Amino acid sequence: MHLLVTFGLLLASAVTGPVAPSPDPARCPEDYAVYSVVLDSLYRNVAVEAFLVGDSTRGSFPFGDRNVMEAALVQESGTSAALLEDYARRNESPRPLEDCFGTRRGPVRLAGRPERERIGAASSNWDGYPDGYPAHGMVTFSRVGFTQDRTQAIVQVFFHCGGRCGGGQVVILDRPDGAWVVRRAITTYNL
Numbered sequence: 001m002h003l004l005v006t007f008g009l010l011l012a013s014a015v016t017g018p019v020a021p022s023p024d025p026a027r028c029p030e031d032y033a034v035y036s037v038v039l040d041s042l043y044r045n046v047a048v049e050a051f052l053v054g055d056s057t058r059g060s061f062p063f064g065d066r067n068v069m070e071a072a073l074v075q076e077s078g079t080s081a082a083l084l085e086d087y088a089r090r091n092e093s094p095r096p097l098e099d100c101f102g103t104r105r106g107p108v109r110l111a112g113r114p115e116r117e118r119i120g121a122a123s124s125n126w127d128g129y130p131d132g133y134p135a136h137g138m139v140t141f142s143r144v145g146f147t148q149d150r151t152q153a154i155v156q157v158f159f160h161c162g163g164r165c166g167g168g169q170v171v172i173l174d175r176p177d178g179a180w181v182v183r184r185a186i187t188t189y190n191l
Contacts (some may be wrong), residue, residue, distance in 0.1 A: 028098065030144070032162060033129065035053075039053075040104050042139070044106055052111050052139065053097065053101070053111065053138065053141070054110070055111055056112050057094050058142050085190055086147070087142070090145055097110055138161075141158070150175065151174065155171050157169050167189060172185075
């Protein structure tokens with residue numbers, strides 16, 4: 001439970017977090033700039049040697065979160081409804097992730113199926129997890145929804161630490177001066 005509180009507080013307080021460099025746009029979709037800013041913001045107050053990220057996105061609306069996403073958008077003045085439609089379209093099915101992260105806080109290691117299954121099978125707090133990884137768990141992302149002008153983005157972030165240990169947040173970002181910044185993180189669930 002302590003890990004979930006830490007996860008929520010760190011991401012919720014990340015509104016003015018660090019801005020990550022953009023990955024090579026010729027090779028990597030803009031999603032990775034958003035993912036990198038979220039990771040850097042999420043763990044900005046935690047010593048991180050590396051991030052463990054699931055090697056594919058989660059598709060659709062996990063746990064029936066479309067209503068949660070819509071509620072998050074309604075709470076945010078200045079957030080376009082087109083954002084949710086782009087999010088829904090882009091998340092019709094999971095997509096594999098590549099090594100395109102541009103985090104400032106540490107390298108990203110993509111977790112394949114065996115590691116993901118090990119996390120799910122752990123009783124809690126992913127017993128025996130190697131030191132040096134954030135909060136002894138793994139982060140999984142949805143694909144990113146964007147406004148047509150690419151000045152707003154929305155993504156779901158899922159934190160897994162074994163068994164019934166984890167949490168999720170909807171993160172809304174703006175790009176006021178060409179760099180993504182977290183505007184707000186809204187908790188969708190805690191286990």
